[in-house]
Amino acid sequence: MSKRGAFIVIEGLDRSGKSTQAETLLKNLQDAKIPSKLIKFPDRSTPIGKLIDSYLRSESELDDHAIHLLFSANRWEVVPSIIKDLEQGTTIICDRYAFSGIAFSASKVHPPAKSASPSTFPIQPTPKLSYEWCRSPDISLPAPDLTLFLDILPEKAKARGGYGEERYEKEDVQERVREVFIRIGEEIESSGVGKWVVLDGGLEKEEVEKSIWDEVNPLTAGLKTPIQKLWD
Numbered sequence: 001m002s003k004r005g006a007f008i009v010i011e012g013l014d015r016s017g018k019s020t021q022a023e024t025l026l027k028n029l030q031d032a033k034i035p036s037k038l039i040k041f042p043d044r045s046t047p048i049g050k051l052i053d054s055y056l057r058s059e060s061e062l063d064d065h066a067i068h069l070l071f072s073a074n075r076w077e078v079v080p081s082i083i084k085d086l087e088q089g090t091t092i093i094c095d096r097y098a099f100s101g102i103a104f105s106a107s108k109v110h111p112p113a114k115s116a117s118p119s120t121f122p123i124q125p126t127p128k129l130s131y132e133w134c135r136s137p138d139i140s141l142p143a144p145d146l147t148l149f150l151d152i153l154p155e156k157a158k159a160r161g162g163y164g165e166e167r168y169e170k171e172d173v174q175e176r177v178r179e180v181f182i183r184i185g186e187e188i189e190s191s192g193v194g195k196w197v198v199l200d201g202g203l204e205k206e207e208v209e210k211s212i213w214d215e216v217n218p219l220t221a222g223l224k225t226p227i228q229k230l231w232d
């Protein structure tokens with residue numbers, strides 16, 4: 001069997017440098033003559049992606065379950081092309097994947113109940129969707145061979161020129177999202193399916209680029225192992 005391409009995912013909070021690093025990695029792979037392709041989720045160009053785009057820009061409202069399932073469907077609609085590319089030997093770099101899907105949805109919380117007598121204990125916000133529920137629609141997606149999580153403290157990400165105007169681009173949301181990402185990473189590492197690497201996204205661009213290349217380089221010769229399935 002000829003070798004297949006590697007499936008590499010880059011994850012992180014908003015403004016962690018993901019998209020810049022994904023583009024730099026594509027260029028570095030192409031310079032090294034490795035057949036490669038960059039994809040991104042959400043893919044806002046498809047009919048499902050257009051619904052997601054309108055929701056993110058707060059031009060429409062959707063039930064939390066419904067938008068979660070649309071994000072997942074937006075990945076499933078690309079699965080045949082991901083598998084075809086990998087089998088043909090193309091390395092795929094993927095800017096966000098199912099991990100963002102879980103992290104952002106499982107971070108949604110009910111607004112704190114107004115209590116008549118203020119409690120001296122901090123009230124824990126209650127999640128709207130459970131972690132397990134958020135994970136289920138993405139079970140069996142192609143599993144990444146390597147996930148690079150660009151870790152950055154939300155306050156540092158914010159200081160990088162501020163968040164944009166989209167839904168979720170707020171510091172308290174990003175703090176909860178980061179906690180969920182850390183949990184996902186621990187689970188992926190202990191599952192033995194794919195490698196999860198935490199990189200300091202707060203470093204200079206060139207330093208992050210170098211650490212990414214150190215992780216990706218061993219995969220550029222191609223892989224003989226079959227494509228695995230996520231959480232199967």
Ligand code: TMP
Nearest residue numbers: 014041042071096097100101104105168
């Ligand atoms: P983007 O800024 O990378 O285009 O992503 C748009 C937002 O969508 C970002 O705040 C993360 C969020 N998101 C989800 O809520 N669920 C998902 O499944 C994905 C891929 C992104």
Ligand code: MG
Nearest residue numbers: 014015164166
């Ligand atoms: Mg964004």
